[in-house]
Amino acid sequence: xxxxxxxxxxxxxxxIIREKLTELNISYEQGGLGEIDILSELSPEKLQEVTEILxxxxxxxxxxxxxxxxxxxxxxxxxxxxxxxxxxxxxxSSYIADRVNRSYGYLHNLFAENTYxxxxxxxxxxKIERAKQLIMEGELTLTEISYKLSYSSVAHLSYxxxxxxGLTPSAFQRIIKRRRGEIENLPDKLKxxxxxxxxxxxxxx
Amino acid sequence: xxxKPLNILLADDDEDDRFFFKEAxxxxxxxxxxxxxxxGVELMRYLYNPENIKPHVVFLDLNMPRKGGIECLxxxxxxxxxxxxxxxIYSTSASDSDIEETFVKGANVYIRKPNDFKVLRKVLxxxxxxxxxxxxxxxxxxxxxxxx
Numbered sequence: 565x566x567x568x569x570x571x572x573x574x575x576x577x578x579x580i581i582r583e584k585l586t587e588l589n590i591s592y593e594q595g596g597l598g599e600i601d602i603l604s605e606l607s608p609e610k611l612q613e614v615t616e617i618l619x620x621x622x623x624x625x626x627x628x629x630x631x632x633x634x635x636x637x638x639x640x641x642x643x644x645x646x647x648x649x650x651x652x653x654x655x656x657s658s659y660i661a662d663r664v665n666r667s668y669g670y671l672h673n674l675f676a677e678n679t680y681x682x683x684x685x686x687x688x689x690x691k692i693e694r695a696k697q698l699i700m701e702g703e704l705t706l707t708e709i710s711y712k713l714s715y716s717s718v719a720h721l722s723y724x725x726x727x728x729x730g731l732t733p734s735a736f737q738r739i740i741k742r743r744r745g746e747i748e749n750l751p752d753k754l755k756x757x758x759x760x761x762x763x764x765x766x767x768x769x
Numbered sequence: 770x771x772x773k774p775l776n777i778l779l780a781d782d783d784e785d786d787r788f789f790f791k792e793a794x795x796x797x798x799x800x801x802x803x804x805x806x807x808x809g810v811e812l813m814r815y816l817y818n819p820e821n822i823k824p825h826v827v828f829l830d831l832n833m834p835r836k837g838g839i840e841c842l843x844x845x846x847x848x849x850x851x852x853x854x855x856x857x858i859y860s861t862s863a864s865d866s867d868i869e870e871t872f873v874k875g876a877n878v879y880i881r882k883p884n885d886f887k888v889l890r891k892v893l894x895x896x897x898x899x900x901x902x903x904x905x906x907x908x909x910x911x912x913x914x915x916x917x
Contacts, residue, residue, distance in 0.1 A: 638906060679902070679905075680799050680898040680901055681901075681902060689899070689902060693908055693912065696912045697909075730915055730916030730917055731914060735869065738869070739873055740911075740912065742873040743872070743875065
């Protein structure tokens with residue numbers, strides 16, 4: 565015997581979601597097509613459970629996958645820039661694609677869609693952020709910093725620094741120093757408490 | 770993707786400037802939630818009221834009656850509840866020493882008010898997308914200085 569079925573896929577999916585989430589005691593609201601709004605905070609374990617149950621019915625949590633990939637891309641970039649041994653020698657786009665295990669084109673579009681910026685801009689921003697940190701630490705010269713962050717020259721680093729922040733590296737250094745100077749002039753109770761301890765330790769030694 | 774909007778507050782006494790700012794912000798890709806106040810006194814009243822939404826970024830005009838931008842900047846930076854608040858100065862002054870002074874006092878961004886609407890849109894778009902990165906990527910705002 566052959567039965568011919570007619571079904572409403574949205575109705576079916578909505579019913580599965582309603583039954584399963586109610587079983588798990590999760591309150592939610594139906595959003596637009598393929599979108600639900602969870603009304604309470606989900607612990608990672610609970611989210612994992614929901615993901616698995618829905619996966620069983622062929623329902624995938626897309627958004628979360630996308631934001632996880634974006635986050636992973638960001639992590640790879642940061643790790644690459646904060647690596648003590650310098651940046652990878654291979655092409656950066658293929659390095660990122662390899663590490664995240666997706667094509668660079670896909671990541672590039674996903675990133676732009678979700679972060680209001682491009683991977684390229686994000687890399688520049690993180691490099692300048694790192695450069696700021698290194699300038700503040702004051703142990704490396706600008707030449708050494710530009711080498712460490714794979715700039716072809718100090719001029720290139722300075723140019724990109726100025727383009728990104730609107731300030732030259734030396735103006736930046738002066739501002740942060742003066743800012744810290746102003747902190748030290750504050751009354752004692754407003755000072756971060758750990759500043760004075762190291763110097764007093766040295767004196768007792 | 771349901772990104773959380775960036776809460777923005779503008780304090781400016783000039784009605785036209787507020788209007789253009791709002792127009793420009795509406796055209797920026799970043800999702801935003803804008804509140805407008807007329808001067809520094811209103812701004813501080815807004816920030817001190819715990820029922821109001823905490824802004825992520827405050828745009829401050831420097832020359833305002835009653836309480837100016839610099840005064841607000843100093844007051845906000847002295848308050849530890851607002852240590853993560855981004856402060857963008859939004860002013861017509863373009864002297865390097867003014868700019869540096871506001872940075873030293875704790876401003877994160879300095880914007881010279883552009884005359885052209887298109888330029889304003891571009892500038893705000895740049896500022897907000899960078900701010901959004903700082904907001905979502907946990908970057909160190911103490912090092913965040915940007916002059917446009």
